[in-house]
Structures are given as C-alpha cells and as structure tokens.
C-alpha cells in the first residue's frame with residue numbers, strides 16, 4: 001500500500017447529534033429489508049383495499065339488496081309463524097310460553113351491509129386493521145436494524161468511531177422510530193387514497209337510497225394514533241434487539257408471547273382478569289379507543305362471564321409507561337454491556 | 341519519552357463455567373509514541389481483551405488506562421479521533437459495498453467525502469469499491485479495515501493480528517504499511533503471536549503471557565547481544581584446539597565452528613596468531629522466538645492450565661463505558 005493519503009484536519013469531537021441520526025437513517029434506507037417491508041406494506045394494503053372494493057362493488061350491492069328485499073317481504077310471515085308456534089305451545093300446556101315474537105324487528109339495510117361507501121368510514125375501518133401490520137413490520141425492521149450490527153460485529157467498528165454509547169443507542173432508536181413512521185405513512189397514505197377511490201368508483205345507484213355510514217370519530221386522530229404505534233414499534237424493535245442481540249430471537253419471543261401469553265394463557269389464568277395488563281390488549285385499546293374483553297365478574301349471587309372494557313386512557317398511559325421503562329432498560333444495558 | 345498508551349494494573353475477568361478467570365491480570369503496559377510497538381503473546385494471553393479495553397468496548401474490572409494522556413474509557417470521546425483500530429478481524433456490514441461502509445463511518449466523524457476515494461485508492465480497493473463486502477477476499481477485507489482506520493488520519497493505529505490468514509504478499513504489504521506509518525511518526529500497536537513477523541517491523545515490544553507483562557523494551561535489547569559466533573576456517577581441528585586452549589567453548593558444526601564468546605575480535609586475533617585465517621565470522625543472534633519461549637517457560641506460563649482467580653478486592657465500582 002502506498003498510503004499517499006493527505007492529512008485531514010480530523011474532527012476530534014464527532015459530529016452533531018442530528019448528523020449521527022442522519023447516518024443511521026441512511027443506513028436504514030440502504031437496507032434491503034427496509035425496501036422489502038415497504039413492498040409488503042404496499043402489497044397487503046392493496047389486498048385489503050381490493051377486499052373493500054369487492055364488498056362495495058355494484059354486483060355485491062345488488063345481491064345484498066335482493067336478499068334484503070326478500071327478508072323484508074318474508075318478515076310479516078316470520079312474525080305470523082312465531083305467533084302460531086307460541087300459541088301452539090300454550091295450548092299444549094305451557095301457559096307461560098313466550099317466543100318473543102313482539103321483539104322481532106324488521107330488517108334494516110345496515111344489517112345487510114347496505115351502506116353507501118364513504119371514504120372516511122372506509123379509511124377508518126381499514127386503517128384500524130392495517131395499523132397492526134405496519135407496526136409489526138416496523139418492529140421487525142427495528143429489531144434487525146440493530147441485530148445486523150451484532151451479527152456482523154460492525155457495532156464494534158462503529159463504537160471505535162463514536163464511543164459515546166448513549167448517543168449511539170438513542171440515534172438508533174430514533175432512526176428506527178422514523179423508519180416505522182415511514183412504513184406506516186406509506187401504508188396509511190395508500191389506505192386513505194385507496195379508500196377514497198373505492199368510495200368514488202363504487203358509488204351506488206342513488207335510486208337505492210342507501211344510508212351513508214359515517215365515521216364515528218376524527219380520521220386524522222385515528223391516523224396519528226396508527227402512526228404513533230408504528231414509531232413506538234420501530235423503537236421497541238431496537239430496544240429489544242439491544243437486550244437480546246439477535247433478530248430471530250427478538251421476533252420469535254414477541255410472536256411466541258403474542259400467541260402463548262395473550263392468545264392462550266390470558267384467557268385461562270385468573271378468569272380472564274389479566275387482560276387490562278397485557279401489552280397487546282392495551283395497544284388495541286389505544287388504537288381503537290377502547291377494547292372489550294371477557295372476564296368473570298362475581299356478585300354475592302354467583303359468578304358469570306361479562307364483557308368489560310379497557311379504556312382508551314388506560315391504554316395510552318399503560319403503553320407510555322411500558323415504552324419509557326423499555327427504552328431506559330435498553331439504554332442502560334447498551335451503555336454498560338461489553339461489546340465482544 | 342512520549343507515551344501513546346499506558347495501562348496500570350489493568351484487569352479483566354470472565355465468568356466461565358461458574359468460575360471467574362482472569363483474561364488480563366494487572367497489566368502494566370507502556371507504548372512509546374512514534375514507531376511500531378509489538379504486543380506479543382501466545383494464543384489466549386489477553387491481547388485482544390487488552391485492546392478491547394483500550395477502545396472502550398470492554399469494561400475493565402479494575403486498573404487504569406490512558407491514550408495520549410486521556411483516561412479511557414471516560415475520556416475516550418476526546419481522543420478517539422486520533423485512534424484507528426482493527427480488532428481481531430475486519431467487521432463491516434456484509435450486504436453493503438466498501439464505499440457504503442466507509443461512507444457511514446466517515447459521516448459519523450464528519451470527514452469530507454473526498455477522503456473515501458483517497459483511502460480506497462491508498463489501499464488499492466478503488467476498483468472493487470462498489471462490490472458487496474461479503475464478496476471480498478480476506479486480504480481485501482483487511483485492506484478495507486485499514487482504509488477505515490485511515491479515514492481519521494489517526495496518530496495511533498491498533499492492529500490486532502493484522503496478518504491472520506493472509507498470503508506472503510499480503511503479509512508483506514501489511515508489514516510495509518505498518519513500517520511506513522511508524523516512519524511517518526505514527527504510533528502503531530500491533531499484536532501478534534507470530535514473533536518473526538513482529539521482530540522485522542517493531543521498534544519496541546511488550547511480551548505478555550496469561551494476561552501479565554513478562555518483558556518489554558527495544559527488540560534489540562530483549563534479544564540480547566550475540567554470545568555465539570559461527571567461524572569458517574580452513575583447518576577446523578587445529579582451530580578448535582587453539583580456541584579451546586584459550587578457554588573458549590567450541591564445537592564443530594558441519595564445515596564451521598560454533599564458538600561461545602561475546603568478543604568476536606578475540607576469535608580472529610587468536611586464530612591469526614596461529615596462522616589460521618578466518619574466512620567467515622557470523623554473529624549468531626538469538627531470535628525473538630527463543631527469547632519468548634524462554635520468558636514464558638521461566639514464568640511457567642506456557643503449558644500450565646489456567647487457574648481460577650479470586651475476585652479482586654479493588655474492583656472499580658461502575659466506571660463509565
């Protein structure tokens with residue numbers, strides 16, 4: 001080697017913090033997995049949009065209109081049949097028989113999915129389900145963002161260029177959070193635009209006079225909550241990656257936890273009363289402004305399963321505390337642990 | 341003497357199968373500034389562990405270390421810009437190209453982008469700069485690691501076994517690089533267990549075994565002066581008799597005599613006095629290998645199994661990373 005390199009006035013104090021985050025963002029952008037995650041987000045969003053398109057397509061609506069009309073036509077007969085059966089039961093000895101015929105209500109268009117597709121409502125319902133997918137992609141992205149540094153050993157090289165561990169770690173958390181926001185923004189943007197298109201394309205025949213489903217809350221706020229979840233998921237991926245140091249293990253732990261603990265054990269243990277203290281349940285409560293669970297409720301007369309609610313406030317406070325504790329733990333461990 | 345690196349009582353233990361074992365045990369190391377300093381020791385003697393502690397990658401159990409007068413790891417940020425290091429083997433992102441890897445590092449320290457081409461050129465990697473790192477040969481990986489250290493224009497370069505796995509041409513290239521850096525006034529700390537390699541390039545050396553310093557100094561001093569000469573004369577029998585009569589232990593060795601003395605002049609004088617004219621007189625220096633083996637066996641360190649150690653009473657409480 002000739003080593004004819006010039007002498008540079010080497011920066012001896014490192015770069016500003018923002019520049020360090022910028023370097024991490026560039027690395028995130030260069031990663032193949034980032035592009036794969038974006039592609040998956042686009043693809044799956046497209047699939048949910050196609051589903052929405054199909055279920056609001058004129059043909060589908062026409063079928064539903066038909067079965068609605070049939071039911072409406074059959075309704076008086078249904079009531080009659082009911083009353084007849086009740087009368088028969090009373091005659092054959094059971095004087096108090098009540099078949100609830102009076103409670104039978106005429107079918108409504110909404111029960112048959114007969115609503116005029118409205119962009120806002122469609123966006124809300126698609127975003128609510130897609131948000132979990134974006135969050136999971138962001139999480140995997142974050143976990144492998146740091147996991148790749150451990151597996152390749154390049155974290156050691158990195159620390160010989162920037163040894164201030166807290167700076168290094170927090171820049172990675174921020175970059176992964178931003179990456180999560182990016183994936184979610186692309187997905188949610190596509191969802192909103194797609195929902196609008198579907199609602200335009202599938203405008204039903206005005207002659208049908210279908211009712212319009214209105215979104216029952218601010219779409220903007222819902223989208224912001226979905227975005228926040230993706231940011232937190234990206235950072236959570238990095239934080240868990242710092243603790244576990246292996247991408248596969250992190251993703252395995254979280255999937256295993258989701259299935260075994262929240263899926264099976266939560267119902268089996270403590271008569272379902274654990275639900276309000278489980279992360280995924282609270283995530284749902286945050287995204288969907290409250291979440292229902294079933295648990296045993298007891299009165300002096302005995303116990304029975306009842307629907308209960310994890311409130312929105314409970315959800316966001318819980319998640320905020322969990323995130324703060326997680327980030328502090330990850331930073332503390334990253335700061336002190338030997339890099340082998 | 342200006343000092344680049346100093347350690348005092350540096351100690352690092354690992355928990356292995358339930359017992360604490362010292363990888364580095366009260367190591368006092370001094371690396372003079374400027375020139376090439378060999379850091380020698382057999383496998384597992386704690387060279388890499390020491391280097392990792394100097395770079396803030398590992399936290400010592402106790403002891404102190406300085407680089408250019410800055411306490412490490414506490415003041416490492418102030419001095420890291422002057423230190424370039426390759427620990428154990430080059431480590432980069434395998435799916436990124438050499439240029440991408442260098443770009444990330446150079447942006448992390450704020451060197452101008454033009455520097456990347458310069459260091460790629462200097463390490464003969466420019467043509468392959470846009471290939472993925474995973475596809476590099478070992479020698480190319482090693483050169484990329486050197487390129488990365490040169491991004492900073494460091495005053496101290498730490499190379500941990502830099503010739504591992506390289507072919508003779510590669511070894512020579514690295515050796516020349518280190519020598520050139522040393523001659524330019526940089527400090528090169530090179531660890532190795534291949535003594536011949538260090539002997540040729542190092543100005544000074546430290547020898548460690550089982551984590552402690554066994555010897556240090558200039559290579560020439562450690563080797564000691566020549567105490568034996570190989571002598572070529574026409575009449576071996578007569579010459580041997582003359583030398584032995586003068587009290588110099590002499591043995592025949594093929595077509596030569598091996599004489600044990602520190603004074604080569606005495607040999608030629610004695611023989612010439614008897615009409616025996618010396619054709620060849622070669623001082624036989626002990627090499628670092630034998631000096632090294634002598635040192636390690638003297639301290640009973642080479643073959644002995646590692647003994648568990650007691651926890652140090654003066655462990656550092658915390659000590660920033």
Ligand SMILES: Nc1ncnc2c1ncn2[C@@H]1O[C@H](COP(=O)(O)OP(=O)(O)OP(=O)(O)O)[C@@H](O)[C@H]1O
Pocket residue numbers: 340354355356362363364381382383384385386387388389390501533
């Ligand atoms: N992460 C670790 N956990 C447990 N023991 C370790 C760890 N790293 C190193 N050691 C032990 O510390 C001792 C010193 O190892 P080190 O890698 O510093 O030696 P070395 O001088 O660099 O050896 P080599 O010439 O083989 O590279 C060895 O006994 C090794 O087994």
Ligand SMILES: [Mg+2]
Pocket residue numbers: 387388389428500501
């Ligand atoms: Mg080593």
